Amino acid sequence: MTAVTLTRKQHTDHYGFRALAASEWLKLRSVRSTWWTLLVFAAGMIGIAILVLSHQHWASMNAADRASFDPTNDSYAGLALGQLAVGVLGVLAITSEFSSGLIRATFAAAPRRPLVLAAKAAVVGAVALVAGEILAFAAFAAGEAVLSAPAPHAALAQPGVLRAVLMAGAYPALIGLIGLGLGAVIRHTAGAISALVGMLFVLPLILVPLGTSIQNSVGQFMPMIIAENSLTAVKSVPHSLSPGLGFAVLCLYAAAALAIGGWALARRDA
Numbered sequence: 001m002t003a004v005t006l007t008r009k010q011h012t013d014h015y016g017f018r019a020l021a022a023s024e025w026l027k028l029r030s031v032r033s034t035w036w037t038l039l040v041f042a043a044g045m046i047g048i049a050i051l052v053l054s055h056q057h058w059a060s061m062n063a064a065d066r067a068s069f070d071p072t073n074d075s076y077a078g079l080a081l082g083q084l085a086v087g088v089l090g091v092l093a094i095t096s097e098f099s100s101g102l103i104r105a106t107f108a109a110a111p112r113r114p115l116v117l118a119a120k121a122a123v124v125g126a127v128a129l130v131a132g133e134i135l136a137f138a139a140f141a142a143g144e145a146v147l148s149a150p151a152p153h154a155a156l157a158q159p160g161v162l163r164a165v166l167m168a169g170a171y172p173a174l175i176g177l178i179g180l181g182l183g184a185v186i187r188h189t190a191g192a193i194s195a196l197v198g199m200l201f202v203l204p205l206i207l208v209p210l211g212t213s214i215q216n217s218v219g220q221f222m223p224m225i226i227a228e229n230s231l232t233a234v235k236s237v238p239h240s241l242s243p244g245l246g247f248a249v250l251c252l253y254a255a256a257a258l259a260i261g262g263w264a265l266a267r268r269d270a
Contacts, residue, residue: 015110020119024093028123033092038131041085041172045135048078049143058151068235072154072161075143076168076232080201080224082135086128086172087196090179093124094261095189114262117184121258124180128173136169160234167231167247174250175200175223181257185264200224215239226250 028034052074061069094117097103110116144153156162179196186192204222207215216239219225229237230246241249 015112017115017119017122020110020116021122024116024119024123027097028093028127031092031096033096034089034127037085037089037092038127041082041089041131042135042138044078044081044085045076045139046078046142048081049075049139050146052077053143054146054148056147056151058148069152070233070235071143071147071152072140072164073228073233073235075140075154076136076164076227078139079168079171079227079232082132083172083175083200083223083227084197086132086176087179087200088193089128090124090176090181091183091189091192091196093120093180094183095187095192098187099189113265117180117258117262117265121177121180124176125173128176129170132172133166133169136165139168140165154234158234163243164232164234167243168227170247171227171231171250174254177254178223178257181254181259181261184258184261221249223250223253 053071056069056071056074058066058069094103097106106116107113140154140156147153154161156165175196178199179192182195183189183192186195200223204219204224207219207222220229220240226241226246226249229240230243233240240246
């Protein structure tokens with residue numbers, strides 16, 4: 001083996017996926033924005049669950065409200081705020097490097113840009129998933145604790161409840177990966193966050209004046225609608241994807257966002 005080949009091999013080994021992931025983990029945990037977004041995530045998930053379920057008065061509910069009451073789903077009323085916080089975390093994981101110019105040093109050390117994005121995705125996804133699952137169980141427990149009798153309580157052993165809790169924790173992680181992909185494409189923090197907000201909150205509103213049939217057919221593929229009707233709800237909701245299919249669609253969105261982001265990184269200058 002020649003000296004040039006050996007040097008080239010050492011360079012490749014040093015900046016392989018494991019080394020890049022370790023570097024990305026160091027970056028992520030070293031900035032204050034990570035901890036602030038996770039704090040907002042926790043406050044949204046747990047705080048809103050307590051607020052919503054502590055104000056459920058079973059005795060004053062009519063028959064229709066009692067029939068549709070889903071304490072598991074109500075435990076995740078804060079998911080709208082939580083998903084946005086994690087989505088912002090995903091955006092900042094890459095756009096902050098573009099704004100500071102650090103991305104040039106990153107790409108100089110690791111020229112395989114899609115591999116850099118893959119390392120970022122692994123770290124952001126792992127952090128968001130762990131935080132999401134912890135907070136999903138915490139929000140469920142807090143909501144059940146403040147829900148006063150005689151309102152029916154949910155238990156993890158009941159059909160669909162554990163699935164809803166687990167998917168409520170996984171959903172924000174997928175939104176974080178979508179945010180990372182958008183950040184890789186747009187490269188500007190405000191622009192990427194605006195695109196994320198538009199996808200999550202504005203698109204469902206655009207469907208409202210288009211009629212019920214459009215809302216039912218197209219709206220079921222919107223991330224927010226999938227989360228509300230397919231991932232966190234225990235009771236069956238009409239015109240919604242099944243939990244498994246809804247989760248698969250969200251995984252497809254995240255994969256597509258990262259694939260386009262990796263392509264954009266490889267094609268454009270830093």
